[in-house]
Amino acid sequence: MKLENYEAEVAVLGSILLEGTLFQDVKLQPYHFANVAHQKIFRAMKGAFNQKEMIDIVVVTTHLGEQMKEVGNTTYLLKMAESVPTTVNFKHHEQLILDAYLLRKAKEQALRYVQAPSEEGLHKLIRNLQYLYEATDDMEEKSTYDYLLEISKEMQSPSKHKANLTSYKVLDDMTGGLQRGDLIILAARPSVGKTAFALNLAAGHCKQGGSTTVISLEMGSIQLLKRMISLESGINSRKWRGNTFSQEDFSSVSRTIGEMAEWGIFVHEKNRTLSDIRTTIRKRIFENPGKNHVVIIDYLQLIQPETKRERRDLEVGEITRELKLLAIELNIPVVLLSQLSRNVEARNNKRPMLSDLRESGNIEQDADIVAFLYREDYYHPNSKEENVTELILSKHRNGPTGTVILHFDKEMGRFSEMTEKEYKEKRGARSREEQKQRRLHSV
Known part of the structure; x- marks a missing residue:
């Protein structure tokens, strides 16, 4: 498993440039991206989404403004969109980015512990790792209990379903x-x-x-x-x-x-x-x-x-x-x-x-x-x-x-x-x- 998944980041950003409405279901945040340029592109997309604009290359370019020089100009965005043959694997690529982020953060926590090992440090490492996985748990598949709860709510509010x-x-x-x-x-x-x-x-x-x-x-x-x-x-x-x-x-x-x-x-x-x-x-x-x-x-x-x-x-x-x-x-x-x-x-x-x-x-x-x-x-x-x-x-x-x-x-x-x-x-x-x-x- 990669600490930095450049290909998955390009696939996710390229998919959103192709189909802007995908952004409404995105669970990622800018800090999940390892590539700094990709973080800036994602922030621009988020800004457009928050202003209820339809995301595409022109809108993202506008929101990037002066930062366009730092992300590789419009050509980079075009190549990113052209590199995506289909958006059907969007959720899978999103999960790969999250997995890489978790590995990076886990490595950071482990290195801190190795530099100053102690019993208290070990407990802190375990707590921090647990927090990391809990914080991103909503990206994972729902449990059977979650589904049963959803069925119960559907029975109580049939008009909504x-x-x-x-x-x-x-x-x-x-x-x-x-x-x-x-x-x-x-x-x-x-x-x-x-x-x-x-x-x-x-x-x-x-x-x-x-x-x-x-x-x-x-x-x-x-x-x-x-x-x-x-x-x-x-x-x-x-x-x-x-x-x-x-x-x-x-x-x-x-x-x-x-x-x-x-x-x-x-x-x-x-x-x-x-x-x-x-x-x-x-x-x-x-x-x-x-x-x-x-x-x-x-x-x-x-x-x-x-x-x-x-x-x-x-x-x-x-x-x-x-x-x-x-x-x-x-x-x-x-x-x-x-x-x-x-x-x-x-x-x-x-x-x-x-x-x-x-x-x-x-x-x-x-x-x-x-x-x-x-x-x-x-x-x-x-x-x-x-x-x-x-x-x-x-x-x-x-x-x-x-x-x-x-x-x-x-x-x-x-x-x-x-x-x-x-x-x-x-x-x-x-x-x-x-x-x-x-x-x-x-x-």
Whole structure:
């Protein structure tokens, strides 16, 4: 173990320069750094954080002022940030700095004792070493007792730890809502309605007072917001293309826009890399503390990994693993949309299975919930089950699996729950129609 860990110090400072919001979780102090220049850089970061500024190279340079010459100028900061391929190991590097600091202080105490050994000096050495480790104990993993205490507090104040209900009762009964720390995969073939369903989740959460961050890699922000306006106002989404709105439509849209302006909805369209996405999410939560956050990302296969791998499945595995870790770290649910492979098209029964996930292994492994959308009329346009959508929970780490039946209004992009009675009636109508067709055919 090193007395001075220069590489870990560079990794921690470089990570913060890349993702300024990491600083809010930092447990280190300037004196933990062995390198004097690094102490000054960290103090500048702390000054920016205390003034509620978003930390980046420009802000840190400003706070350093005349001290920039002593830390190696802007080039040193740039190289520091460029040397960090990923921030996923940030906490580990932070611990390495702390370990090195403890070793240095322990060595100092031991040298003092060796220079003037005595029984009293020995007791003082033991006390000082104990104090050192107790002072940094909050950096260590919590004990079982700590976790049990946390569970007890959660039971006493359930409102502070509640999940995010989706407004779909059957789904909420199965899952308890979107749970904090969960990575939720929502997958379907193209044009089945996964983006529309995700927007329904976003709207429902916002209307309950929550904050929703939508990161779209496929559609622009304007297009997504228009779809949400159609969903909420009840106007046909095709009217946006030809601008064929009636006066009643204008009134309805204006009213909806006024309501949505009060929501905690944030739509981002320019994120492409995993690093960009992580930074955006952390920044949104940092700027809106105390909110009930949900993140929706559309969609997995368009995310660019931070490092190129020899195989695509390894890249996808890195993405899902880091998004799962982010969900745990920030204590938020992350809903990640995903495409399905074409394998499903080759089967007679085209209901999706876990093996249909593109680059499947890691997605299934990292996800807490894997849900599929399936529509019979997607494959059979003349199906009597038109607009009926099955939301199939194929994996649920902490609860049951099963199917939720939804009605999908394509023109408004609106999903609503169907009761079992409504679904049976629809299936019964289809069965009677099929019998009638068979009789006509036999004549």
